[in-house]
Amino acid sequence: MKLAWAEVSNFQSVRDSGRFALGDSTCLVGKNESGKTALLQALYRLNPFIEAHGRYSVTDDFPRAAVEDYRLDVEAGTRPAARVARAEYELGLDDVRAVEAVTGPGALAKPVFAVAKGYDNVLRHELVLDEAKALRHALAKPDLPPPVAAELQGVTTLTDALAVLGRAEPAEPVRKLAAHLREVQFRRGFANHVAETVLVPLLPKFLYFDEYYQLQGRANIEALRRRQAEGRLERPDYPLLGLIARARLKIDDLLDTQRTRDLKNRLEGAGNHLTRQIVKYWSQNRHLQLRFDVRPARGDDPPGMRDGTNLWSEVYDSKHMVTTELGTRSRGFVWFFSFLAWYGDIQRENRNVVLLLDEPGLSLHAKAQEDLLRYFESEVKGHHQLIYSTHSPYMIDSRKFERVRVVQDLGIEADQPLESEKGGTRVIADLGAASPETLSPLQGALAEELASTLFAAGNTLAVEGIADLLYLEIMSGLLAGKGRPGLSRLWTITPCGGAAKLAAFAALLASAGTAGVAGKAASAARNLAVLMDLQSAEPHAVETLFKTKLLARNRVLTFAGFTWGREPDIEDMFDVDFYLRLVNEDYRLMETSPVHALTLGPGGRILKRLENHFAQHPLPPHEGFRRDRPARHLARNLDLLAPAISPATYARFETLFEQLNRML
Secondary structure, eight states: OOEEEEEEETTTEEEOOEEEEEESEEEEETTTTSSSHHHEEEEEHHBSGGGGOOOOOOOHSSSSGGGGHHHHHHHSSSSOEEEEEEEEEEOHHHHHHHHHHHHOOOBBBBSEEEEEEEETTOOEEEEOOOOOHHHHHHHHTTOOOHHHHHHTTTTSSSSHHHHHHHHHHOHHHHHHHHHHHHHHHHTTTHHHHHHIIIIIGGOOOOEEEGGGGGGOEEEEHHHHHHHTTTTTOOOHHHHHHHHHTOOOHHHHHHHHHSSSSHHHHHHHHHHHHHHHHHHHOOOOSEEEEEEEEEEEETTOOOOTSSSSEEEEEEEEEEETTTEEEEGGOOOOHHHHHHHHHHHHHHHHEEEEEOEESSSSSTSHHHHHHHHHHHHIIIIITTTEEEEEEEHHHHHHHSOOOGGGEEEEEHHHHHHHOOOOTTSEEEEEEEEGGSSSHHHHHHHHHHHHHHHHHTTHHHHEESSHHHHHHHHHHHHHHHHHHHOOOOOOOOEEEESSSSGGGGGHHHHHHHHHHTTTTTHHHHHHHHHEEEEEEEEEEEETHHHHHHHSSSSOOGGGEGGGGSSSSSOOOOOGGOOHHHHHHHHHHHTTTSSSSSOOOHOOOSSSSSSHHHHHHHHOOSSSTTTOOEEEEEEEEOTTTTTHHHGOOOOHHHHHHHHHHHHHHTOO
């Protein structure tokens, strides 16, 4: 049985989430206060792993602005109890077979089962079943006495069938069939009977986990046993009990073990098993070993642990040769370990759950968040469905954006109050309908993926912007078409946004080059050259690169070595008249106020001269000058414009490409 759709309403910030699809792994992305936790909590209480958590409270949970109106309507009998959560499941082959064992083949209209619950805290279900086919299957019993079987052939209702069976001799097959049909009648039909007796027991439980379920690292065993017996376990108790179970122990075993060595061996085995899991998926520090110890309480132990027997969870760091309590480690490590302890026991027992993780990467470094995603993909996928919330770009797999559902509360984003039906938390599958602030984690995830792709190149040529990339690609292609040297295809041209951003770019490239590669082989695998429009305000940025040895001086080129003028841009590699033709045509100035070299005046960078000109003669509204537009115009109209490119321009670019290719 697989959770396929869900919807939440009338719960905290959620008035109506809308119906949203769920897959093997679903990521709820939204800002703080957008309602992600409310969605997970509403789903959790629909069918919780911890049964005591399965109630909705009108006082605590109904949207506060409308709660009194709702109470009055319910008390007056003009409104039923509001529904909170509905979950729709796709039935698997085994589920369908279990249904057909009761109804026979063909009675199930479609393999879908839904459950819902509201403020009356009654679990309701929806199953589309052909009652007539199910009844015919139930009555077709080969062991019935022939007279009874013959009389039942024309029966179409449960009531009539029970009347026939009531008149028959009480043979065993008759009694069994009558008992079965009375139960079906009591449950108001075959659909309800199948739902309640077959499918509800197969429903996966929702297992909710957040930072409040983290292990504290120590516990008094007698107190833990009392809380368990009295049904008042605290949140940190659940991963601790999972840890004890993974050691194949029970609480009583920790107190009444017959042989100390047996206890120590089991605790050591549990520690080793969890250590392997931690080291496999915790790249922050691979020198850790988990250890557990059971000792009699001492007078100076922490409060609540001064009588009886205590369990201590410790972490040994072989790098620093020190042992520390688990609870004193980083919050991210404690969260990760606590989740492994509890979920590992769930997985070992093959419990039927859907995982609901609220902000699982909140305390984790970006790299540790990537480790956690890797754990989800390797250990959770294929075993349990996962729904988790985040606002971190590192918890979003940019290769699987189809898993993302955007969570947005329009009420907190609107400048003016919204009508009640338009506000509240909603789940949006269409990313285009989300606000820019809500989408920022997705943009960050996409940027991270693009950066990784760019840094994968062995030879990176950093340029200032898109215009540089377009002109270099165009001129390289034209030269190659003439049988002359163009820019080698071994170069990957990467716009980095100017010299001011070059230091960060080079540092990132260097770190990407050394990731997972040892020593000199790593740096040799990365080849960075820079072709910049170096302006007078920016040399210090490049000078910093030389001093930090992130870049050699001979690997920074400017256009000054290939054309005339002081500190030229790539646009100055073209003849002035040709470049102004691109500007005039793209901005449609030819018939109104074309720009000519004489208009601009002599000398200096063409871009600076154009800037001064347009300050005096503004372009039409919304037509601000952008460097990339003339470059795109050249690319779109290359067949028409290429014949106008001068031999001198070709020569300048050819010399540039030859020098760059010698750097490979």
